[in-house]
Amino acid sequence: MMSDTQQQKGTDSVFGADTSAANRGPRVGSTRMRVRARLINLIGEELISDEPVAVVELVKNSYDVDAKKVEVRFEGSDPTHPSRLVVQDDGIGMDISTVLDAWLEPGTIAKRRESHSPAGRLYQGAKGIGRFAAARLGDSLLLETRRRGQDDVVYVLLNWGSFDETRYLDEIDIDYEVQRGLSAPFGTKLTIEGRRMHEWNEENFERLHQRLSRLISPFSDISDFEVDLQIPAAPHLSGPVEPPQLVLKPRYLLTGRLNADGVFAGEIAIDGKTTAISHSLGRGEERPVCGPFQVEVRGWDRDREGLAPIASRENMAISQIRKTLERSNRALAPLVCASATQCRAFQAKSYSEDESDSLASEGVVSQRFPAGYVFRVCATLARCVPGG
Numbered sequence: 001m002m003s004d005t006q007q008q009k010g011t012d013s014v015f016g017a018d019t020s021a022a023n024r025g026p027r028v029g030s031t032r033m034r035v036r037a038r039l040i041n042l043i044g045e046e047l048i049s050d051e052p053v054a055v056v057e058l059v060k061n062s063y064d065v066d067a068k069k070v071e072v073r074f075e076g077s078d079p080t081h082p083s084r085l086v087v088q089d090d091g092i093g094m095d096i097s098t099v100l101d102a103w104l105e106p107g108t109i110a111k112r113r114e115s116h117s118p119a120g121r122l123y124q125g126a127k128g129i130g131r132f133a134a135a136r137l138g139d140s141l142l143l144e145t146r147r148r149g150q151d152d153v154v155y156v157l158l159n160w161g162s163f164d165e166t167r168y169l170d171e172i173d174i175d176y177e178v179q180r181g182l183s184a185p186f187g188t189k190l191t192i193e194g195r196r197m198h199e200w201n202e203e204n205f206e207r208l209h210q211r212l213s214r215l216i217s218p219f220s221d222i223s224d225f226e227v228d229l230q231i232p233a234a235p236h237l238s239g240p241v242e243p244p245q246l247v248l249k250p251r252y253l254l255t256g257r258l259n260a261d262g263v264f265a266g267e268i269a270i271d272g273k274t275t276a277i278s279h280s281l282g283r284g285e286e287r288p289v290c291g292p293f294q295v296e297v298r299g300w301d302r303d304r305e306g307l308a309p310i311a312s313r314e315n316m317a318i319s320q321i322r323k324t325l326e327r328s329n330r331a332l333a334p335l336v337c338a339s340a341t342q343c344r345a346f347q348a349k350s351y352s353e354d355e356s357d358s359l360a361s362e363g364v365v366s367q368r369f370p371a372g373y374v375f376r377v378c379a380t381l382a383r384c385v386p387g388g
Contacts (some may be wrong), residue, residue, distance in 0.1 A: 006207065037163040037172050041104065044135035051200065052208035053184050054133035058190060059227060060124035061131060065091030066117050067187065069226045070346050072212070079200045079232035085137060088189040092118065093147040096178050101132065104134045104174065131190075135160045139194025146184050153181035160194075189229070202234065209237045210244075218243040219296065234367065245385070246314060246321060247328050250298035251306070258291040266295075300325055 048054045062070040067089035076083035094103060116122055122347060136139045143156040156176045163172060213229050227241040255264015262282035267274050281288050300321075301307060307318045314321070 004373035011259055016359050025052040035169045036095045036165055037167045037169045038165045039169060040132055040163045041135050041160060042138075044108070045219045048133045048136050051137060051204055054136045054210045055085070055087070055208055056215070057133040059215065062087070062089035062091055063121065063215070063225060064117055064123050065089065065093070065188065065207070066090035066119040066121060068224055071228045071230070072208075073230040074198070074232065081188065081199050082200055082233070083193060085192040085197060086189065088194075090185065090187040091237075093150075093187050094145045094154060095147045095150055095152065096176070098147070099154050099156060099176065103163040106132065112128045134158075134190065134194070135163070135194050138196050140192070142191040142193075143188070143251045144184070144191075145188040146181060146186050148186045152178050154178050159269065162381050182338055201341070205231050205234045209241065212241045213313055214246050216241055218247045218298075218328075223355070224228065244324055246310070246324050247298065247308075251310070252297075252299035254297040254299070255295070260287075261287070262291060262293045294326070360386060 003250055007307060012120045012145065020142075021151055032055075043055065048057065059070050059072065070087065070089045072087040073088075074082035074084070075086060097304060115122075139160055141158040141160070143158075146153045155178075156174065158174060163169075212229060216227065217223070230238050230239050230240065232238075251271060252298075253269040254266065255268075256277070257262045258281065263278065263280050265278045269275075300310070307321050310316070310321055311318050316324075
């Protein structure tokens with residue numbers, strides 16, 4: 001077995017050279033790749049585009065641990081220049097083994113072993129790097145966490161300044177402490193402090209609110225995830241985060257139920273005018289294998305003529321409307337499907353002028369709706385609940 005240092009051998013190398021003592025050729029051996037500690041800061045700087053995105057990544061981590069409520073608080077003596085950011089959730093929390101074996105392991109595969117959380121939510125942070133977004137936000141991070149059903153509270157202090165180019169990652173000492181804390185709430189609290197906190201301004205606060213709003217489902221029956229944002233410098237952005245108003249007001253709204261016999265009954269509303277519809281998806285004795293389920297689909301026109309009234313009503317540019325709808329669609333798809341244990345995503349695709357008029361789904365159902373009821377849209381939000 002070859003050692004960590006290069007070791008001379010008496011056999012031919014892979015390049016065909018005789019490396020015996022009689023013919024001193026090239027030395028062969030094995031070594032290990034070592035990671036500089038500054039990689040942690042690079043993750044925050046290079047893979048996280050800006051500060052609002054970094055905060056959203058931390059909130060996604062809270063979602064992944066089945067938190068029902070996440071508080072995002074900016075604190076400090078000067079409201080216009082916060083010195084501290086707190087992200088606190090009521091999720092399942094962590095014990096010391098989880099902290100040491102998963103939370104402190106960059107690129108951990110802990111989430112890759114399972115696709116869903118214990119409560120059935122589809123994981124958002126699957127790369128194992130979201131928590132290191134905190135390195136972009138401040139100079140230090142204090143973790144406080146208590147796992148549900150356990151008495152111990154785990155404290156971990158990370159000083160990002162220690163993660164520089166002079167040392168390797170395995171040379172950095174990280175302090176932690178475990179205390180009995182029966183009065184501490186279950187869940188996880190992250191406190192971020194340092195000079196970088198002063199870089200927050202009105203524009204960053206606005207972007208953070210917009211991005212967090214895309215994590216909140218517009219569907220009224222999904223209410224198991226709440227984000228409470230507190231910004232002393234921006235009271236108008238503080239409070240429970242609501243989904244974008246745009247996604248609450250679709251031009252087209254299709255709701256209904258497909259029964260076990262393959263009969264779809266529901267209604268479609270266009271500009272507030274509602275029409276009842278009923279249609280059998282089977283032919284003859286055929287029965288679809290996907291029922292029963294309830295579905296709600298919201299749609300918007302893709303062309304400028306269709307978006308102009310919305311632009312006027314919401315005081316938004318058409319390009320901004322399209323971007324909001326598309327981003328909301330991407331952000332909400334996994335959240336919609338994972339907000340209840342008996343729920344799956346029903347993701348309708350976007351259509352161009354020459355595409356088929358069938359509604360496609362993510363493995364749930366793919367059927368043609370009756371002519372006249374399928375519309376071409378630039379974005380759709382849809383929800384399907386098995387069983388109905």
